[in-house]
Amino acid sequence: MQTHALWSESARRIGALASAAILLCSFSACSAPRLSGKAEAERQMSPCEQALTLVNGDSWNGTGTPMTVRYVAGQSVPLAWIDVAASCPGRFGEGVLRNAQSKAKLASLAQRLSAVAPSSSPARLDGVTAMTMDTDVLDAMALAEDRAGFALEVLAAQGRTAGATLQLSDLHKSAGQQLVSLADGSWNNAGDTGSGTHADPRQKIYDISTLLANPVTISDKPSGQTVPTAAAIEMDCARAEIKAVTDSDSPSDTTTLSILAALAAKHAYTAFQLGYPTADADLFEQ
Numbered sequence: 001m002q003t004h005a006l007w008s009e010s011a012r013r014i015g016a017l018a019s020a021a022i023l024l025c026s027f028s029a030c031s032a033p034r035l036s037g038k039a040e041a042e043r044q045m046s047p048c049e050q051a052l053t054l055v056n057g058d059s060w061n062g063t064g065t066p067m068t069v070r071y072v073a074g075q076s077v078p079l080a081w082i083d084v085a086a087s088c089p090g091r092f093g094e095g096v097l098r099n100a101q102s103k104a105k106l107a108s109l110a111q112r113l114s115a116v117a118p119s120s121s122p123a124r125l126d127g128v129t130a131m132t133m134d135t136d137v138l139d140a141m142a143l144a145e146d147r148a149g150f151a152l153e154v155l156a157a158q159g160r161t162a163g164a165t166l167q168l169s170d171l172h173k174s175a176g177q178q179l180v181s182l183a184d185g186s187w188n189n190a191g192d193t194g195s196g197t198h199a200d201p202r203q204k205i206y207d208i209s210t211l212l213a214n215p216v217t218i219s220d221k222p223s224g225q226t227v228p229t230a231a232a233i234e235m236d237c238a239r240a241e242i243k244a245v246t247d248s249d250s251p252s253d254t255t256t257l258s259i260l261a262a263l264a265a266k267h268a269y270t271a272f273q274l275g276y277p278t279a280d281a282d283l284f285e286q
């Protein structure tokens with residue numbers, strides 16, 4: 001009888017422990033309770049975070065990674081930096097310059113691998129009919145384009161400046177005209193009831209005496225280096241366009257910011273192609 005009682009007591013204890021284990025399991029990883037959709041929302045990255053993940057990948061940045069792997073992994077990096085410029089607050093300028101820098105890096109890898117260098121469309125705004133951007137920003141960018149176009153035209157006529165061509169000058173002037181037209185549209189959308197256009201910011205003729213005195217190379221203040229003159233003109237245009245956007249408090253959208261970032265980045269990439277230094281110390285404030 002005592003043995004039977006002891007067995008019954010043990011059975012009850014085992015049963016209680018099993019019930020407790022099941023209860024604990026129900027409150028733990030066995031079947032964790034959650035609010036529907038909360039975990040998924042917490043795992044979803046923002047557009048800025050997604051872009052930063054692409055540009056910071058080990059396959060692209062790893063110094064010990066084979067060149068072929070880096071070249072393949074880097075194909076999506078330039079566009080991702082444009083996404084950074086458009087989606088990450090306060091990182092417009094970084095996105096623009098990193099886009100051009102990553103293209104230059106890809107071009108160097110392509111040359112070493114006898115592969116295809118990254119392509120770059122002309123620095124124009126063909127097909128763009130409207131922008132959500134303050135008129136002052138578009139005016140400042142138009143002025144930068146026109147100034148660069150004038151300088152390159154004059155230097156091309158002299159024939160002493162490598163990279164200064166009438167074709168490149170025309171691209172700048174066309175982009176300037178397109179920006180003025182887009183600014184006209186922005187002016188109208190803002191509720192202007194006047195003539196339908198605002199004052200054209202382009203001056204057409206600019207003081208380029210320093211450039212004329214240094215047609216081959218010139219001292220570049222932002223980098224502290226002596227750089228090819230045409231490269232300095234291109235980078236000055238890119239920096240002026242970056243400043244126009246970053247100094248503005250005007251609300252915009254990612255599409256507009258992407259377009260403007262791509263335009264400025266093309267000038268920066270052209271500057272690299274013409275000999276502007278690509279090191280971080282020459283591009284970013286330390």
